[in-house]
Amino acid sequence: MEQTEIDAVRQMPLADFLARLGHEPVRRSGNELWYIAPYRGERTPSFRVNVAKQLWYDFGLGKGGDIFTLAGEFLQSNDFMEQAKFIAETANMTVTGWEKPAYLPKPTEPVFEDVEVAPLFRSPLTEYLAERCIPYAVASRHCYRLNYGVRGKRYFAVGFPNMAGGHEARSRYFKGCVPPKSVSLVKSDDTPSNECLVFEGFMDFLSAVTLGVTGNADCLVLNSVANVKKATKLLDSYGRIGCFLDRDEAGRRTLAALVGRYGERVTDRSSLYDGCKDLNEYLQQTTKTEKQPSKNRRI
Template identity: 35%
Template sequence: MGKAFNPGLTLYHIPVEEIERCVMGLGNEKMTCRLARELDIVDFLAGQGIRPVKINGNDYWYHSPLREERTPSFKVNRKINRWFDFGEGIGGNLVDLGIRLYQCTVSNFLEILEGAALPDTSQQKRRQIPNPSGNKVEEIAALSSSNLLTYLQNRSIPLSFGQQYLDEVKFRWKGKRYRALGFKNDSGGWELRNEFYKSSISPKGSTYINRGNSRLAVFEGFFDFLSYLVLFGDSAQPADFLILNSLSFFESSRELMEGYREVQLFLDNDKAGREKIAYAITLSDIYHSQSSAYCGYKDLNDFLCGIAMNALPSDHQQPPGWNI
């Protein structure tokens, strides 16, 4: 019998271009092998509760999900998005993995992916992803959706932090209802996230949390901000917080940032993030990069998820190399 499917599956790494193409008129397109192969294997496994035992750069090592074993021999190279099981000498893409994991045909696995991609309990398929420009908020409520709470847990964020900084946003797009974690920006818009997509409700803008300190911590997205709170709690030096919600707001935030004695940048470990840090350092010596401390991870939340398999110390001691 095939493996039971976990509805908490995370499938939000489809390229933006493909999302936009589907939203603009191909929303009824079925899941294909080509689209399925583009889905992130690490996120797929995380959605099934399968966590890596070891991470070495782009290589994620697991106990094989295809059989019982004591020594991890199943590797996913996240850069090329391919897996290989050294114990059996087989590997491939997500489709190759899915048909073995669920012991099903290719067409059945594609149907599983389509059926998994439902916003909450609605019957809309994964390909119908809301376009920010057409979203209309219907209700703002406290977090209660089991799907959203599971997603928050999969991102290693405790419910207490979610309840403090996030809301459950119920909104409508093209007559269909959706819900997502909502993080409000200072312009009155919302950043929206659930396990299936990343979206927003205009107007776009950054989020500033002023606690009257002389030090500012800057993040690209709210999951990185929440990860900072999880990692350090009250052990970090007092700081105010700026969540850009998009790197495009960095320049317009300079006046605010440069009013501080120290600005610590927790930007993503990608080309755009590295370039923005390099640029900031040329502007003033108040800017300091923290990204090297989570080198090997794509961002601060990825770092948190990577170490979540080991219990964080109760006093939130800082990991070596951090200057917080």
Template identity: 35%
Template sequence: MDFRSNRLTVSEAKEMDMVRFLSDLGHEPSKIRNNDYWYLSPLRDEKTPSFKVNRKLNRWYDHGLGKGGNLVDFAILYHGCTVAELLQNLSGNFSFQKPFTRQPLQESEPENKIKILRDFVLSSYALLRYLQQRRIPVDIADRYCREVRYELNEKVYYGIGFKNDLGGFEIRNPYFKASSSPKGITTFDNSANEVIVFEGFTDFLSFKAIHKHEPEDRFDFVVLNSVSFFETARLFMEKHNAISLYLDRDTTGQNCSRYALYLSSKYKDENSLYQNHKDFNDWVVNIGKPQKKNHKQKPR
């Protein structure tokens, strides 16, 4: 087939050599064992190679994301593009679009160094003050969060703990953002037809505060706790008739939303609601506040 006059099909793109494709992107294997090529993940920041390509099968798997597939699956994640854009621009050099932004390392220390000592009802003044600053009512936070005492580097700290389905905690205080093992998603199954999806738990709490007078079982909810768990959440999300995404408006969140819209018409991106803010909670915090003016603009 003459690729110069005909655009690649999906099946042809899938069969392109994955190792060579990664090399063209500037990613070389850290080690090679038989047919397995191991890389530092192109999709995340990491120090130990956990992204594997089996060259015989021409398939990849990212152990940190819990996701794998063919070249097309990888490319739309890496570039944050649609399949149509990929096929249109795939020509041996993939410089047409900014690559998918790697996941920032949000934890100040590796999560396996954090040891939860105990958890109890929210009571510390600093944490209650932090919730007030985020415009999250304490009675809402009490329903879904705990105050946790945890040990890190032989010192004891405290924070707001939001538990995931595996028993680990997302931990927040005014100065620190961390996670305890095991990391995972948090789901709330009310047997509803629609599921609402958030990236972080402060967005979820803000949504619950705004809709506190609505029936509890109107929606199901997923808090990803990191967009890297999007694939993990798909089984729960896609059993619903409608999936509303309230992800962050940074590059990573928007690319994830685009990927979801490609997957199924069930997904709907709701971030236009808070288009001038970084996330849903930031929008809630600034409701009623005057927008910043452009001081360079001449007065009328």
């Protein structure tokens, strides 16, 4: 690997690197992105990325550094060239002088234990969804209660299935995936559809169902913008592709990638929630506005 290639690896943004590995931030505060630690189990996000300095710090481990040391945590290796090769492989970079590694990072212990799927009855989970303006009738049709253990402690979250047998999981305190990570396809109940709607996360999909904008189309949930390549295998057969992607840089890059592959078959549907980051934020604003009493209402 030449020095110019190492420099290119070094310049890869940490958030992009993590997104390609299937990890998205739980929240953002200024220049700081907070994650559930990507290589160990935890409930409260304690892994921070400074996007200005391109440095990370894991408060749970008391360790941090740059993109190379982060790759080292995934690989459990201090070998610099192994770290550089892993980053390049993750970024699909063409690098001379080495073969692609035949290994993937192996966790030292199972992160999720005794995973159970149960019906989504009314509970604090449905109260959380109600706060996001997702009604019980919609949530119970597409989601379930996910019970799981981490290091001997039991937790629960709203579960949503993906096509690889994994579970997307959401609660007030956790946003993540019980692996394997993949996309989710929700077929229309009617006859085969020629249209597919694309969403980044299942909360936006549930919002679209709540708003009644899905019609008779099939719906594809990426569960991470890093899953675009997996999505294309499914989208190739559709004549129309409507995109309800986040109105941010990652969403724009994803839309551009789909337009580059499918051209005029793709329609950007994000104008519906212009001024909002995503469809769920729009749903919350719309619902709260409808619930506000009219100033002109007579008493």
